[in-house]
Amino acid sequence: MSTPGRGLHGRVLESLGPAITAGEYPPGSVLRTDELAQRFEVSRSVMREAVRVLESMHLVESRRRVGVTVRPANEWNVYDPQVIRWRLAGADRPRQLRSLTVLRCAVEPVAAGLAAKHATAEQCAELTECALGMVANSRGHKLEGYLVHDVAFHRIVLNASGNEMFARLGDVVAEVLAGRTHHQVMFEDPDPAAVTLHVQVAEAVRAGDAVRAEELTREIVVGALQELDILSPES
Amino acid sequence: MSTPGRGLHGRVLESLGPAITAGEYPPGSVLRTDELAQRFEVSRSVMREAVRVLESMHLVESRRRVGVTVRPANEWNVYDPQVIRWRLAGADRPRQLRSLTVLRCAVEPVAAGLAAKHATAEQCAELTECALGMVANSRGHKLEGYLVHDVAFHRIVLNASGNEMFARLGDVVAEVLAGRTHHQVMFEDPDPAAVTLHVQVAEAVRAGDAVRAEELTREIVVGALQELDILSPES
């Protein structure tokens, strides 16, 4: 699924990153590179590289004579797929899942509208294929197969929008859908209404009906948000 | 404005990052760490740290026996504020500005709607203050003063939405607005209609009128998008 500990510094990150995003080190905490290097049993060079990466994610700040200080959560690069994965693996997955789904509610309908205008014939075909795949896996405890087609579907729509910023959210959506399937105890079979909506979106995009594609997609993501609210109560 | 070359590796990044995002090295190009270290007159350790950061942005991939290969643009972490800054400084600023503005069109209206429900009294006050500041700087070649209040306004709305993913787009919006003011030759004074809309959004948020706040904000960002289209023709 994700990149498996590329190199020594990668393994350190896989351990230290989640610890920080989980809030194990409160904002302002200071870590010393040497101590970390000893703790993880790596050389200072390796630990320095790991710290540099954390710094580029704005998770920590490294200052001379002070050490590596943990930054407050509101400064983190929360769009970094790695950070997203770390946070989804952590304790406050529900809140994370919710804020990401709200983002989907804003972005995906607009993306679908653009896709209806810009999608190539090939993309339309792939979209229909995915929708049919979802239908085929919608009954009988085939959640994994359903997930694959669901992810592919939304990825295609985002790509077909022609907007690069939207396209890059494909990974985010994939993580959200995977998290929902694997950790939230989803109902045994997906909501039939959602399946139908996906098929209709594929049709609307093929027909070039932007407003319909947008509206249908909005129903999908708002539905996803409501499902979240059912499973975890919110104010 | 941005962080000024923190440390030696930071200075390398400031030179190498923009070069890559500008497409000076086509996708698949291979760079060797040693050669880069010589070129920038730094030690291998420093260059390795720089490469690690570029790798965490998915701009390059480092593999044994091969070297550091440049990844295709569609794999870059385009939400990384640093990457955004590099690309906005580069040659295809227009396209970049456009795709970011489309993102604003999707996100900001929804954020404004949420802000109308969640904003605190203090945030409402700040919002009104910003709107008044925009009015005060809307005539007489006071673009800089206008920009400051404009940025603050949108930042407050995004923060007040209560959604962390939206909040973190404040920096992106700031870059877009700054880029528009400084590089696109904006009209001498901002569009009066836009100024009015900002005032009305502040009112709607204060009144807790979500749908109105959303609709007015949509008018603002769609207007911004149209301004872009006027200045640079698009299909």
Place this chain on the structure above:
DNA sequence: GTGACGCATAAGTCTGACTTTTTGTTCCCG
């Protein structure tokens, strides 16, 4: 033509010494 072997290569890792910056303390003078 195909597969196994080996070599050259470039990244990866480690160590140790040295430099630089910054913080906090101390001490002197007003």
Place this chain on the structure above:
DNA sequence: CGGGAACAAAAAGTCAGACTTATGCGTCAC
């Protein structure tokens, strides 16, 4: 007693060099 300057310590930053490891690619045998 207060303030500022000098000083010392601490931690990151930088560098150079040696060694390790994985791997792409060419070679050679079959």
